[in-house]
Ligand SMILES: Cc1cc2nc3c(=O)[nH]c(=O)nc-3n(C[C@H](O)[C@H](O)[C@H](O)COP(=O)(O)OP(=O)(O)OC[C@H]3O[C@@H](n4cnc5c(N)ncnc54)[C@H](O)[C@@H]3O)c2cc1C
Ligand code: SF4
């Protein structure tokens with residue numbers, strides 16, 4: 001999962017759906033702790049598409 | 060540092076909780092991670108008249124952009140239904156078609172100032188990282204301000220931290236939400252769009268806003284909040300929004316807002332020893348409309364009052380704080396439950412169903428609806444009949 005800081009609008013929706021609870025919204029960007037299970041929830045809810053699958057990933 | 064009540068989050072829910080806890084003599088600290096109360100706006104700003112009654116306040120031009128007296132619904136096939144022509148008592152919280160478009164930047168800050176006037180202290184640009192817990196009860200927070208970490212003790216923590224809801228999760232009151240339960244929203248404040256300044260407009264359809272709807276809320280003379288919420292889509296909310304507004308030549312945005320709105324209904328339990336949860340953090344949002352301002356206002360007020368009373372009684376355990384949960388459920392619990400049922404039914408509506416419903420409403424102004432015409436209509440649309448059975 002790739003996070004593009006410049007595409008992020010700091011809304012917190014991704015934080016609410018991360019089952020691993022590794023996303024944190026600081027004042028102007030999301031930080032991601034280790035432990036992502038590539039579930040894709042963050043890509044589904046992000047209104048701006050700041051989370052994208054890594055190149056080569058089959059959706 | 061030690062306070063009677065620490066409130067996490069400084070917008071609607073947080074400021075109102077701080078205001079009412081302070082009014083009842085509690086020593087309150089409100090903590091907001093952003094640099095400014097009320098920004099960025101993550102809201103279409105539409106609300107009911109009832110909110111001012113809840114807040115014992117008078118509506119004021121400073122934070123009201125427009126007064127609303129009606130609404131039009133646009134079906135996927137373009138058919139427009141003026142809701143004034145169909146009876147719809149529950150629309151806008153039972154106050155009929157009357158409501159307001161707020162200026163939330165001004166309103167939210169105004170509420171924070173009222174809280175400060177009542178005695179609350181406010182810390183800005185300070186993020187609550189953790190709850191402090193002792194012997195299983197919440198007794199404060201760990202906060203960070205400009206790289207400095209501090210422990211702040213409290214008899215009651217009120218979590219008003221919005222959709223992220225980290226506090227409630229840390230306390231074990233809720234789990235991460237499913238993505239299908241979060242409305243993914245994007246909105247422009249759009250200049251140059253000429254619509255009725257007192258009417259709301261709603262658009263439905265899979266091409267426009269799958270799993271949600273698009274709204275156009277007038278903000279006064281010059282601009283309109285044009286936004287939408289979608290669920291479980293491949294395209295982003297922002298892409299749907301741009302697609303829709305491309306039809307409005309000669310308009311231009313002056314602000315872009317984005318946000319996530321929890322549509323799963325309230326969490327099962329909104330209190331534990333030393334902690335209350337209010338607003339979006341507690342799922343206090345109508346699952347059909349996505350409206351949460353008036354609910355956050357009521358729940359914030361109640362949480363502030365119950366917290367202050369618990370402090371006075373020197374008992375901030377579950378047994379006393381539970382009163383908060385009882386009061387808000389008494390007022391909104393049933394409505395939210397029904398709304399969730401409706402949302403689940405609406406999720407199954409196809410564009411064809413929606414067009415058929417619109418056609419039906421258009422032909423039969425609801426007051427004049429005869430049983431026979433309703434039965435005939437449902438006979439032609441067995442899918443809708445099944446959905447209605449689910450609701451009853
Ligand atoms: C696009 C959109 C349109 C909407 N339109 C409407 C509408 O027209 N009418 C309506 O009634 N409702 C609407 N809603 C819903 C409404 O905005 C919310 O229900 C309401 O704002 C909830 O208020 P709140 O105080 O609970 O949370 P929020 O307004 O989200 O406030 C939470 C605050 O907590 C702060 N915070 C979070 N975590 C921390 C932390 N760890 N430490 C310190 N501070 C923290 C945040 O920065 C934020 O300021 C809309 C929502 C969206 C997303
Ligand atoms: S893919 Fe899933 S686990 Fe990984 S960051 Fe996104 S939501 Fe969290």
Ligand code: SF4
Nearest residue numbers: 008009011012014046
């Ligand atoms: S959902 Fe998207 S825009 Fe919102 S905070 Fe997460 S990455 Fe940023």
